[in-house]
Amino acid sequence: MKQLGTEPIYERGVFRSGTNLVQFHLRQLGLGEWWATRDGTFAREGASHPAESGWCHAVGLTEAAWPAGADLGVVVTWVPGSRFRRDEKTGALPPGAAEHWRTSLAHLADALESRGFVVERNGPPQGPDYHGHAEMLVYRMPPGVEPPRLPADAWEGATPHPPNFERDSWYPAPNPAREAERVLLAADLTGIADYSNPHPQQGVGHCLVNELPQLVWPYRSELVAWVRWYPDSQFRRADKFSAVPDGAAEHWSECVPRIVSTFEAAGYRVRQPERHQGPSTDEHADLVVYRAKR
Incomplete structure (x- = not known):
């Protein structure tokens, strides 16, 4: 060794x-x-x-x-x-x-x-x-705390999700990350200009949507995606030693709950880290969004 x-x-x-x-x-x-x-x-x-x-x-x-x-x-x-x-x-x-x-x-x-x-x-x-x-x-886990393991048969009967050797994309089924992006676009919350939204809403930061490994999907869920929100540039610290800009806490407390409520209104459930996220400790806020499988 x-x-x-x-x-x-x-x-x-x-x-x-x-x-x-x-x-x-x-x-x-x-x-x-x-x-x-x-x-x-x-x-x-x-x-x-x-x-x-x-x-x-x-x-x-x-x-x-x-x-x-x-x-x-x-x-x-x-x-x-x-x-x-x-x-x-x-x-x-x-x-x-x-x-x-x-x-x-x-x-x-x-x-x-x-x-x-x-x-x-x-x-x-x-x-x-x-x-x-x-x-x-x-x-x-912290010392003395039992891990919250899923039941041994939690995924019994499940078939491999794409991409894999038999199926290299989600099509014709919806792609989870793209579906989450559509929710943000419909609410004009991406904060990123592109061909579909050349003049996005300002003052809401911007969001990036990523795929999430399927082994960490919530139990009995579908359309799972990882959403990362970044505050507007004037509300970001230059580095971890810099002071929190004026108005940053209000910017976070306004924008992150708005993203959460937007997904919940679209039928999603939302998970956030157990540790508090905020401008004094973080550069961005992370969310996992998903729909419960019927």
């Missing part, structure tokens, strides 16, 4: 802080990716264990999608070993691919839980027949 120096300090509210902490543990466990200089360029070396075992890396996750009570949450993406990957030309799977996925993911989960993290593989099924990689929800 590699010793890689001091564990990084975790600072909740800093988006990459949790990612850096989990990535540190992945590398110590011999499971994380490595980058090295080759001929003056950076290249991925892969994990420190045999190449056929695959490798993984941590990706940041909005606090609005963390399990209730968690004080850290990320998504860990695992890529299978090269000799167990699907043939891109023929679509054929090599012998042992399914077993490779099963044993490798079980080993990864056990290793991370040995470091005090909680690991869950929620959401629609993931496997080599449909996907080139797997994703896990990795989070941490």
Whole structure:
């Protein structure tokens, strides 16, 4: 097992802080990716264990999608070993691919839980027949607090969502992120000029809509999207050491509830981080919007 120096300090509210902490543990466990200089360029070396075992890396996750009570949450993406990957030309799977996925993911989960993290593989099924990689929800609970795990059969009967090898887009079904954008456009709350809205409403900040990994979708939900709202430039701090501009608190308290009520009026439910979001601690506000599946 590699010793890689001091564990990084975790600072909740800093988006990459949790990612850096989990990535540190992945590398110590011999499971994380490595980058090295080759001929003056950076290249991925892969994990420190045999190449056929695959490798993984941590990706940041909005606090609005963390399990209730968690004080850290990320998504860990695992890529299978090269000799167990699907043939891109023929679509054929090599012998042992399914077993490779099963044993490798079980080993990864056990290793991370040995470091005090909680690991869950929620959401629609993931496997080599449909996907080139797997994703896990990795989070941490305060000492003595039980994790709010979903029932073992929570996703029983679910089919893999797009994109996957069989279906590369949501079409003809609605794309969750695009549906959320339509709600914002209809209320003129995007704050971004484009061909469909060349003169957007001013004074409301602006919103960006992103897709959210399906393993963190709320239970029995659909049309899930991650909405990130940015305040107008005059209400942003220059850096984390700067004073909060005059009027920033009022700008936040007016705009964020307006976005929430707009989605709720359109039949959505809205989740926000348990930690208070505001101009003194944050550059933006995050929301997870979704509709309950009937």
